Amino acid sequence: MTARLLLGLFLASIGAAAAAEANLPSWQDGPAKAAIVQFVRDVTDESSKSFVPPAQRIAVFDNDGTLWSEQPVYFQAAFMLDRLKAAAPDHPEWRENPAYQALVSRDEAQLARVGMKPVLELLAAANAGMTTEEYGASIKSWLKTAVHPRYKRPYTELVYKPMQELLAYLREHGFQTWIVSGGGIEFMRAWTEASYGIPPQQVIGSIAETRFELQGGEPALVREPKVAFVDDGAGKPVGIYRAIGRRPIAAFGNSDGDLQMLQYAAVGEGRRLAVIIHHDDTEREYAYDRESRIGRLDKLLDEAKARKWVVVSMKDDWNRVFPFE
């Protein structure tokens, strides 16, 4: 047995140990899984020059399209539509509002044209005057009855099983797992702890203005009809800075709105990980990228190729997409 062969066997045994230790049953063995597992090995190995102390093991995840589905429309948009319809009689001025018209007619092209901000403003107006507790309760109540048009299941069942496993795997290895999403912060906080094991204080999202008051002696935060912060695109690193104050070493996203977050986490010195979830599975989920109105993956796909980031094929790298399969 030559030294070279011995070395080869030794490295193979390490690789096998790495694969065995990673509890990721919904992931196919392949380059994407191997790259993630190798990254975790490197940053948690105290003898490695890539070692990262646990306090700095911050991993950030986009939500829509990265941890759960986002087609045929963002799930929060379905919720918003129901809330807007309920609030519309009190807002005659909405009849002339392009964002409102696009929402009720489910005009996706128009929605894409008006962008996220007027939609968030509409939602902020629809929910103005509610306390944050009332708003949270309305989200939980909606999630109990609303059903996805294709899967005929509650939206919270449309979380990705491989990502649930990945979140748990990272936490087992001393990582803090955070959500950084363009969606409304309360919409996520209502269910992320149960679905992902991510508590409210590790959810970063878009925020409406609120004001504090005592209502009949009870403390309350009341929603104002104004957007305070949009956590999307170049806003994501800002949201991370405000809430965490440390630069993440790993980031997971699926669309152009995640580009700057992945740059912030993964460009620069030291061992870093950037992963893109590529929707290429029409059969079990949806297939879309450069031309999609929702979750467009265009600039980020170019960047990922240029920087050799990990691109996960949902079709090939996941042997299971949803928990219910």
Added chain:
Amino acid sequence: MTARLLLGLFLASIGAAAAAEANLPSWQDGPAKAAIVQFVRDVTDESSKSFVPPAQRIAVFDNDGTLWSEQPVYFQAAFMLDRLKAAAPDHPEWRENPAYQALVSRDEAQLARVGMKPVLELLAAANAGMTTEEYGASIKSWLKTAVHPRYKRPYTELVYKPMQELLAYLREHGFQTWIVSGGGIEFMRAWTEASYGIPPQQVIGSIAETRFELQGGEPALVREPKVAFVDDGAGKPVGIYRAIGRRPIAAFGNSDGDLQMLQYAAVGEGRRLAVIIHHDDTEREYAYDRESRIGRLDKLLDEAKARKWVVVSMKDDWNRVFPFE
């Protein structure tokens, strides 16, 4: 031995056990310490109807005057003054600015008149264009050389030993400890982990606008000359809501800027704790309350009396104030 006497002995033994289990050597035995320890016993006792699961054991602390000193001026003001002086040659317009004039002439009456916002705006302007990393480094560098005018020691030595013990005691009992301060978030994040065991992601504070960019290929967040959020007064519950998303069950403060935070945490159903640090020790620290320009304790003192909140006398309830004593 009567049943009543037995019960008395039983209760006394519980009290002794409670005092023994609480590792708070800098606290005098007395009503303030007893109330805090009893609260912790109640919410951590699974058989008690006051039991609170660990995930909801959120305790929030003001910083200036609650965890460290704030006299003769907020320590951040001393830092700001040095930064402003360094930046002044590039800002001739400041010569006419009342907040700037008040700062350089150390005119506290004028400072109190102009309020916090123009001061934060000046600081934001002085540091505009710096990356957040450069700004953090400038804070750390300043803290190494700056010295408190009375104690002739670095400012980071002026943390309260009893509060350090209390933070550790709460964490040992499953609490998450958070700072919620009107001060700049970065100014605190530079040293709170070393001094209090509170990591950057559990520091809530006032925030300057930042923008993300790649500088020569390196990701950077650059400070803008604009205040994004003032975490003071009614802003504190808003800051808590944005960052934590759960209502705290315990809050500690020392001035009127903490009133709404203490109301938010302590008014309402369930077992809750509100504690006020009362500065009444001229010998070891400072004595001030209703008339003070810095750290005024007036409305909050009335509220504390009306609601029977815990008022800690630094003179009587602490047998030691600073670690260096």
